[in-house]
Amino acid sequence: MSPLLEVKDLMKSYGGVHAVRGVSFTVEAGQMLALIGPNGAGKSTCFNMLNGQIPPDAGTVRIEGKDIKGLPPRAVWRLGVGRTFQITATFASMTVRENVQVALISFHGLISRVFGFAGAACREEADALLALVGLTTQAERPCGELAYGDLKRLELAVALANQPRLLLMDEPTAGMAPRERVELMRLTAEIARAKGIGVLFTEHDMDVVFEHADEVMVLNRGQLIARGTPAEVRRDPQVRAIYLGEGLLYDARHREGTAA
């Protein structure tokens, strides 16, 4: 059986800048895989190639064996890929529940229906998703007035609407308070394990990465330089040199300190 996500020799350059150079990796169902690296390492570029937002110069991306070459993001989504964005992208003119409902309507193929009240469609399903991410009390609020942390949770609910087997999360906790970060990732990890979803995420917060990732990949100047368990990556001298530094950070005491 082919892996959930299989990336082979992915390449992308902008003018003379080689943003991504020959990246290959796989993600299995139920796995939480983190992609880390310094700024400008090519994380976002790499990410955006995985769901068809940017066409790669070379290399293949396969989702459960299917090559996504030439497919727009909306078609990749149909293959069972959910995604969240580094800067949240939501529908500001709708309520929180309606944001999820639109995704569900699209998933159930009802988007071209010209009659019936959309606000009543897929309501239970939407509420179930909102309950999952802890937004039940916010369901009726206009999305435009949500706090940023809640928007990030809403994005997660929307991304889960198509019952994805693969979830792509680009800096899921960027811009959130420390306590919220830990909560959101704990939640994501629970959902992913319960439903057997493979999760690939980029992240700068090492607390989040080392607590929740099953495995960590390190990207530097467009190339993967390490992959392994958090403990292995943390010990890797090359990774320390370019990204993590030598400090004795990222242990449990430190985490409690920031969360408090």
Added chain:
Amino acid sequence: MEFLLVQALSGLASAASLFLVASGLSIIFGVTRIVNFAHGAFYMLGAYVAYTLTTRFAGPLGFWGAIVAAAIIVAILGALMEMVLLRRIYQAPELFQLLATFGVTLMVQDLVVVIWGPEDLLGPRAPGFTGAISLFGRMVPTYDLFMMTLGPVVLGILWLLFHKTRWGVLVRAATQDREMVAALGVNQKWLFTGVFALGVFLAALGGALQIPRTTVTHAMDLSIIVEVFVVVVIGGLGSVFGAFVAAIIVAELNAFGILILPQISLITVFLVMAVVLVVRPWGLFGKPESAPRAAAGLTIRPWRPFTQMERAGVALVVVAVAALPFFLGNYALTVGAEILIYVLFAASLHFMMTVGGLASFGHAAYFGLGAYGAAFLVKYMGAPMEAALIVGPLLGLAGAVLFGWFCVRLSGVYFAMLTLAFAQIAWSIAFQWVDVTGGDNGLLGIWPASWASRPAGFFWLALGIAVVGVAVLRMLVFSPFGYGLRAVRDSALRSEAIGLNRQRMQWAAFIVAGTFAGLAGALFAFLKGSVFPDYMAIPTSVDGLVMVLLGGVETVSGAVVGAVLYKALAIWLMSQTDLSKLVLGGVIVVIVLAFPKGVVGFIEDLRHRWPRKGNGAGAPVGATKAEAA
């Protein structure tokens, strides 16, 4: 062969003025992100002021001094407009900027007639360029040769200005990143004003230089602005070189189009524009717009369908309106039917603008096509009114299918300009294809069936169609399809990521809106008993926009209220003043500046302020669209 060469030369000569105006528009857009609809007005003012200076003050200034002085005077006027009007709306959605500058255009049209009179004016010849020389056995005016060399010279001067002066470097920097330039301590206000003045100077110079070639008329603003829009769409907004190349392309196409298809010369330009848009939607030398701006109609107050009470209220209003024929006279009922038709027209535009986020500046095209569709059926097939009302709008539908396919490839200002250009093309076909459309004389004798021939009967017919039309559009707003449209409008990134096909959905919305506009047009043909090309002209499109704006772009059905208010006001104004354009232009500017949410939006604001308060502290964060790479 010689003839073709001479034709090509004459095309090059017309390209010069077109380039001057288009480059001005492009430079202004590059820095301020405003598409200056009033650019054609400044071009026209340049010609008029140059006419006065060259005929009355040619002594002290000389001809050439007068031309330059005219451009400078108009540039100062432009700078004033920037300071008084545009500075207040730089942050507004582009719809408001286009409308405000269009309001200025309307005002200038009336002012020009007041100052210079309605007659066409013939300016003096340029000293030193009065003759013609023989080229390939044909006479070519020397002034044409002068204009031909002027284009490249101005391009060279602009290049030097932007690459060799400190100011030019700042302008180019601001074109790429305004915030960064501001952060570096450059006074943006004066940079913007300076750029605007330069752009207007170029437009006015282009107009002033036309006076030895053509007469000065008060219609030259709209004819040039449409051509300029086509030029910048082909060349790419913000690119001076693109404007240069595209001006030559368009001028040559015009010169040769007349030879190939004298009936419909604009078709050749249209075909080239269509090809460019399919291959490079942002123009030959333009860049794709990086971060789309917030569309008009974006509200953070979610829409709700009517409650039972509200529905009952609406039903009461409809019943009350239906009872009007028992109280009103024939004239009032005819006016009432016209208002009802415009309600449907405005509602169709409103649907496309607010739900679809597509601000069309050429919605009249589909209104007119529907009218012509109905008229053709009556005239050429002897169809009864009932059949014509059903089949006629299909011509509007067909037009929307064709034009919409191209338009939805673009967004924002490009979309607005393209819809305008298409409407102008439809208008010119109706105007020029005399055999079929009757040209300027129109098609007469489109009378309703006998049961609807009395004003009361027609009023009920119009009411029935308007109510059903608005109800259907409202149903669409709250249907899954309507939600999908709003999703596409709110966030292109997110909607794509949940499987929505933006272009296809917006195309569908375009077609729906075009069809309902066509229905309104067909009804209008029977109301007036005739069809004219003016049904598709720019003023009709702008009427629709003002109705939507007046009602409120953030509302579900504000256009209904907007249409009633606006049409009643316009009909009353026409009877009160000769300067209706001046007043209307002023009204548009005031609405944009002081009342951007419209009447219904304003009322809703009040309603939501009273019941609960202190809810919306801080700016909404959900509307962020750009994704950091």
